[in-house]
Amino acid sequence: MSPGRGCKLLIVDDYGEVRSLVSRQLQRLGYEVAQADGVIEAQKLLAAGDFDLVVTDVSLRDGNGIEMISAIDPRPRAIFMSGYMQPGAASGINLEAGRNFIYKPFKIRELAQMVNAAVAARSDYEFGDIS
């Protein structure tokens, strides 16, 4: 069985090249992938559908990915990508490198491992909340 198991992901990044590359590779792993180029588009998609996990850049053209996730109730599971931010608490979310936070540039296999771990996590482990 492929790791994706038909789970639904939302990839949010305003840099199209990275967004499409990540989406393509995760699709190959069996995930169903939707894309958004910013906060506004992501919010529309999240309101319209259920996603097992959101993979989002932190610094987006029209907002902040962490604040976007933090403002949603109930808060979706999310992995955050950033080229400059340090892990730690931000907007009520505890960022941990290797768990829900990954530095750019990264290898897709590293992200894939985090995605696989996230979607396999049990419901009683709230992904992305302050522990």
Place this chain on the structure above:
Amino acid sequence: MSSAIYREAAAEAGRFGQLPGEFFEAAPDAMLIADDAGNVVVANKRARELLGCAELAGSKIDRWILNAAESVVEGIGFLQCGSTRVTANISCTDVTVDAAKWVLVVVRDHKPPVAQSLVLSQAWKKLAIAEIGNALAHELNQPLAAVTLHCETAASSARTSSAADAELQAELEQATDQAFRASGIVSKLRQIFGTYTDQSDIADPNALVHAAVSRFVAQAGGWPAEINLRLAAGLPHVEVNPALVTHALASLLEIAAGLHESEAGPVTVATVRRDDTVLITINRPGLWLDQKETQFHPLEGAKAGWTGLEFAICKRVITAYGGVLETMDNCCTGDDGCFCVHLPVSGEES
């Protein structure tokens, strides 16, 4: 003056808090008397003149001691004079009168109060450069991330015996494109930081436009679009960092020339005086700018890969020198949208 004279002057000044003695008031040195907590009790005429403060009694002096020799210590004093904070080189002598401890402060010289607006203006300019650098560094990371992913995908394809050469080649070509994009951003970093100085200069706005056009044409390797110049004569000079503002204007030209895919329609650059500013407009027929998009993001028809970063940098540069960059749907020249750069006049006429 020796420490003994200081003590005599302080004693002669009376029972501190009362009217100062004639010797103290008329002494050629600028002198203050403060209590042990640094509260100024009395200051003589010379001190009031030197510090430019009519009334110093009640002010607080903070002392930063640098050198102590015998009973006289030297240091730097910080004194609040009304809304102005003054720094001064000082000498201090502890004086005890009737078991009460006082400090006699002789002000050696002082630095004139720096206008807060000047300090803020300089800090704002420095901050602008830091923000631009940060934004470019962040932007640089994007194509580098893409290169990493492409190369990893290419390597994975190469390991797979069934991978088509075409797929591998496509990944490598895209990685190369992204690497070139990254090097372009590095080039922008060099342009900005290589010519950056902390100094402003008086500049002819028309000369700035000419320099920007020359840079734009040179970077484009020719004339990518027809450029019309409608430059007003007799414009006053503006006070800016010419290198940075030229860079910003050239970037706006690049955006205007590239945003509209049609080959028709020249880019028009115009200058005109508007009250206490000089207005520089950059317009091209068909240039659509959504005024609601105050973050200057590209709309439909934008050149692929343009992220709006250049526009944000342009705005940051221009506002750092007291200017305004705005977009207008109906340009003053009458042709659709334009970029409007307002630069404050320096006060000198060209």
